[in-house]
Amino acid sequence: MTTQTLDGVTVNTQANVYFDGKCVSHGIALADGTKKSVGVILPSTLTFNTGAPEIMECVAGSCEYKLDGTDNWVKSTPGEKFSIPGNSKFDIRVTESYHYICHFA
Amino acid sequence: MTTQTLDGVTVNTQANVYFDGKCVSHGIALADGTKKSVGVILPSTLTFNTGAPEIMECVAGSCEYKLDGTDNWVKSTPGEKFSIPGNSKFDIRVTESYHYICHFA
Numbered sequence: 288m289t290t291q292t293l294d295g296v297t298v299n300t301q302a303n304v305y306f307d308g309k310c311v312s313h314g315i316a317l318a319d320g321t322k323k324s325v326g327v328i329l330p331s332t333l334t335f336n337t338g339a340p341e342i343m344e345c346v347a348g349s350c351e352y353k354l355d356g357t358d359n360w361v362k363s364t365p366g367e368k369f370s371i372p373g374n375s376k377f378d379i380r381v382t383e384s385y386h387y388i389c390h391f392a
Numbered sequence: 393m394t395t396q397t398l399d400g401v402t403v404n405t406q407a408n409v410y411f412d413g414k415c416v417s418h419g420i421a422l423a424d425g426t427k428k429s430v431g432v433i434l435p436s437t438l439t440f441n442t443g444a445p446e447i448m449e450c451v452a453g454s455c456e457y458k459l460d461g462t463d464n465w466v467k468s469t470p471g472e473k474f475s476i477p478g479n480s481k482f483d484i485r486v487t488e489s490y491h492y493i494c495h496f497a
Contacts, residue, residue, distance in 0.1 A: 290405055291405060292402050292404055295400060295402070296403055297399045298418070300397060300398060300430050300452075300493055301396070301451055301452045301491045302430070304432060307434075311413075313403070313418050325403060327407035329412075329413040384409055386405065386407055
């Protein structure tokens, strides 16, 4: 069961562009002020650093991710989530564009 | 005066990816059902076709555009809009990422 829409949100009209456009997201805020983002990662292998803990929810496409301190690439497909601790990092590799919601945990 | 946020909207979590990612947008719907999109065009020169008439509103960065049937490249900067007729096309060239709201007129 994927989350196809988020309702009653405020969306930032300016995108966040990372890694020369391999990752593009738009920040949103829920009515209660909770911040999230919706984005897409195009085919690539990238390393992201976290500040706050994050939960990545796949809404279309897929990725493989590897958390810091592990050697396992794990696949994530639509409807699946994975969690990244704060002040950490993770590798992600994408062969078909990975569409996601990033929740700040 | 740029439009920095759109409030009370429904956002589609899956992005629209065009031209191998040179253009990425997310569809949104206002409370009254009006559909728009928020997106970014990375440095490139592209040609877009329209179905419905569109109004492109720059929220950050800039572009130059050339409407079908004209020879003029016209610059569009934050706060500025330009209109494209339905069933037409336009060329756009971007040297610094162009962030926009697309209104369907």
